[in-house]
Structures are given as C-alpha cells and as structure tokens.
Amino acid sequence: MVLKQISEAKCFGGAQSIFEHHSERCNGAMRFSLFQPPQAVRGERRPLVTFLSGLTCTEENFTVKAGAQRVAAELGLNILAPDTSPRNQGIPGEDESYDFGSGAGFYLDATQAPWSGAYRMYSYISVELPQVLAKNFESIDLSRQGIMGHSMGGHGALTIGLRNPETYLSISAFSPIVAPSQVPWGQKAFTGYLGEDRQSWADYDATALVLSGHRSGGILIDQGDADQFLAEQLRPELFASACQTAGQELELRMQAGYDHSYYFIATFIEDHLRHHATALL
Numbered sequence: 001m002v003l004k005q006i007s008e009a010k011c012f013g014g015a016q017s018i019f020e021h022h023s024e025r026c027n028g029a030m031r032f033s034l035f036q037p038p039q040a041v042r043g044e045r046r047p048l049v050t051f052l053s054g055l056t057c058t059e060e061n062f063t064v065k066a067g068a069q070r071v072a073a074e075l076g077l078n079i080l081a082p083d084t085s086p087r088n089q090g091i092p093g094e095d096e097s098y099d100f101g102s103g104a105g106f107y108l109d110a111t112q113a114p115w116s117g118a119y120r121m122y123s124y125i126s127v128e129l130p131q132v133l134a135k136n137f138e139s140i141d142l143s144r145q146g147i148m149g150h151s152m153g154g155h156g157a158l159t160i161g162l163r164n165p166e167t168y169l170s171i172s173a174f175s176p177i178v179a180p181s182q183v184p185w186g187q188k189a190f191t192g193y194l195g196e197d198r199q200s201w202a203d204y205d206a207t208a209l210v211l212s213g214h215r216s217g218g219i220l221i222d223q224g225d226a227d228q229f230l231a232e233q234l235r236p237e238l239f240a241s242a243c244q245t246a247g248q249e250l251e252l253r254m255q256a257g258y259d260h261s262y263y264f265i266a267t268f269i270e271d272h273l274r275h276h277a278t279a280l281l
Contacts, residue, residue, distance in 0.1 A: 003136050006031065012073035013038035013153060018059060025128045026086040027118035032129065033081040037073045040139035047144035047280035048078045048133070049170075049273065050125070052160075054151030055185075056103045059083045062150070065262035071270045075277045078140050082129060084153070086118040099185055100192055106180070107156030107242035108204045110193035122204070124165070126160055146170035150265055151229075154221070155180055156238075158206035162214040170279035172220040172272045174265050175227055178239035179207040185233050210242045218249040220275045222268045224258030264272040 006018040010229045014037040023030040040115070049072075051062045062081045072079050085105030091114050092099040105121035133140050147168045149157035154176025161171035180186020181201045190201045202208040223236050230236075236252055243250040258264040 003132070003162055005023075006098060010113045011035065011069045013041070014069065014073050016063065016069060018063075021132055023086075023124060023128060025124040028086060028088060030086070030124070031059045031083050031259055033059040033079075034137075035063070035069050035072055035079040036137075037076045037078065038138065039076040040078055040137075043077070043139060044244055045065070045139055046076045046078050046144070048080055048140050049146040049148060049275075049280070050080045050082070050157075052107060052125070052147070052149030052153030052156040053081065053084050054112040054149070054153045055084070056098050056195065057153075060102070061262065062265075065266065066269050067266045068269050068273060071273045075273060075281065077273060077277060077280070078137075080129075080133070082125060085121065089114075089118045091118075093217060097108055098164055100189055104152065104189065106152060106186075106189040106193065106204070107160060108190075108193055111200065112193060112195050115193050121156070122160065125156070126164055130167075131143070144169065144280045146147050146172075147161065148172040148174075148272055148276065149176065150174040151234075151260065152177055152185070154178075154206075155206065158219070159204050159209060161219075162206060162209045162216055163203070165214075165216050169217065170276045171216050172222075172275050174268070174272075175223050175224065175234055176206070176221060176236070177234060178221075181205045181208065182238065183233045183235060207239050207242045209241070210246045210248050213246070214247075217279060218251060219243070220272060221274070222253045222255055222264075223252065224255050224260065224264050226257050227260045227264075229260055239274040
C-alpha cells in the first residue's frame with residue numbers, strides 16, 4: 001500500500017502530517033491526518049486514538065481546529081483523523097446536499113446501489129486503514145487503540161467502538177448522533193445507503209447496539225446544552241436511557257452554554273485524550 005505524503009510539520013516536538021493512499025473499500029484516493037508524538041518520532045511504539053469528524057468535514061478540520069497536539073504530545077498518543085467519505089465518485093447527487101454523499105459517509109458500509117461501490121466507511125475505518133498503518137508506521141501500537149468523534153463522527157465512534165470492543169479499548173464523543181434511526185439526519189442517510197429495511201439500520205445505531213447487548217468500557221460524552229442540533233438531531237437522552245437499561249457505563253456531561261462548534265471541542269479535548277490515556281497507557 002503506497003502512501004503519498006501531502007504535508008508534514010513539526011508540532012510540539014512531534015510530527016503532524018497528511019497522507020493520501022488508494023482505498024479499495026472507498027474506490028479511490030483517501031486522505032488522513034496523523035499526529036505522531038515525540039515519543040513515536042523517536043521510535044517508541046505508542047497507542048493510537050482515532051478521531052472521526054462530522055458532516056461536511058475532511059481530515060483537516062480536527063487537525064487544525066481542535067488543539068489536540070499539545071496534550072497528545074505530552075501523553076504520547078498517536079492521533080489519526082481520516083476523511084469523512086469517499087470523494088469524486090461521479091455518482092449523481094453525490095454533491096447536492098451537505099448531509100448525504102460527499103462529506104457524509106456516516107461510517108457505515110452502504111448496501112444500496114450506486115453507493116455500495118464506494119461508500120464503505122465502516123470497513124475502511126475498522127479494517128483497511130489499520131492495515132495501511134500497520135504496514136507503514138512501526139511506531140503505532142494497534143493493540144492499544146481508542147476511538148472518538150464529533151456529531152456524525154461521534155455516531156461513528158460509538159458504533160465502531162461498540163461493535164469492536166476487542167480493538168477499541170476506549171470510546172468518547174462530542175455531540176454525537178446517538179440514535180440515527182430516530183432523527184432526520186440518520187433517517188435520510190440510512191434510507192439512502194442501507195434501504196428501507198430498518199432492521200439493517202440497527203448495526204449502525206449506538207442506542208440499538210447497547211440495547212442488543214454490545215458493550216464497551218466506560219464511555220465519555222460531552223454535549224453542549226446550547227447546541228442548535230440538540231433537540232432534533234442528537235438526543236443524548238435516548239442513549240443515556242439505553243445505557244442505564246443495559247448496564248453500560250456512561251459519563252454524559254451536559255456543558256452549559258456550549259454549541260456544536262470546534263470551540264466546544266477545543267475546550268474539552270484534553271479531558272477526552274486523558275480519558276483515552278487512562279485505558280491505553
């Protein structure tokens with residue numbers, strides 16, 4: 001698997017880079033951001049935390065806005081930030097709306113044509129991309145992984161983490177879509193990518209996964225109470241209720257006055273990285 005390095009910059013003693021490679025799962029070029037802490041640059045094998053971004057984002061949003069590198073350097077955590085969907089597939093309607101198609105892969109494996117030929121972000125994140133890392137970065141310890149994300153990416157972190165607890169030893173999320181089967185963003189995406197059979201949706205719905213027996217270690221969620229999407233699209237109370245019913249440990253922190261933006265993420269990113277470090281170090 002050939003990697004093309006797009007950029008590299010020294011950052012807090014580590015290396016912040018963007019890479020591109022050909023993805024079989026996503027039928028074309030995919031980019032990801034990787035921060036390697038100074039310990040990894042020196043050749044030490046260090047844990048990996050993957051951050052999944054939200055609607056309209058690329059691999060760059062978290063990288064340049066969240067301010068994660070300082071604490072990641074201190075803790076010795078590699079930070080991976082993949083793109084949010086395949087690009088340039090030539091599918092009719094791919095670029096017509098912000099919440100479906102380009103920039104809106106929803107971290108699932110589409111089963112409906114024409115999306116099923118490329119929109120396979122679940123297996124890209126959980127299978128193909130770790131294989132790319134294993135072949136190219138000896139300093140990444142894939143036996144110690146955590147996963148986190150924001151909004152659509154928070155949905156991805158919860159579902160991928162819950163379905164693969166042997167791989168992802170820690171999970172956290174900012175403003176996640178916790179019950180996509182019950183909100184407009186998720187219903188639109190699931191219908192388009194997965195079809196009308198709602199039973200197939202449950203594999204990509206964190207609330208449904210918890211109620212069906214999927215488990216993880218303690219999950220941390222931060223949610224701003226001034227988030228403009230809170231009542232219609234996010235509905236954290238549904239996931240909290242499911243976790244209480246199922247006995248899944250959850251710390252849901254409602255943060256007064258915070259919205260859906262990266263200012264919110266930047267405020268609490270240190271807490272999340274330390275949450276992951278507790279499980280991975």
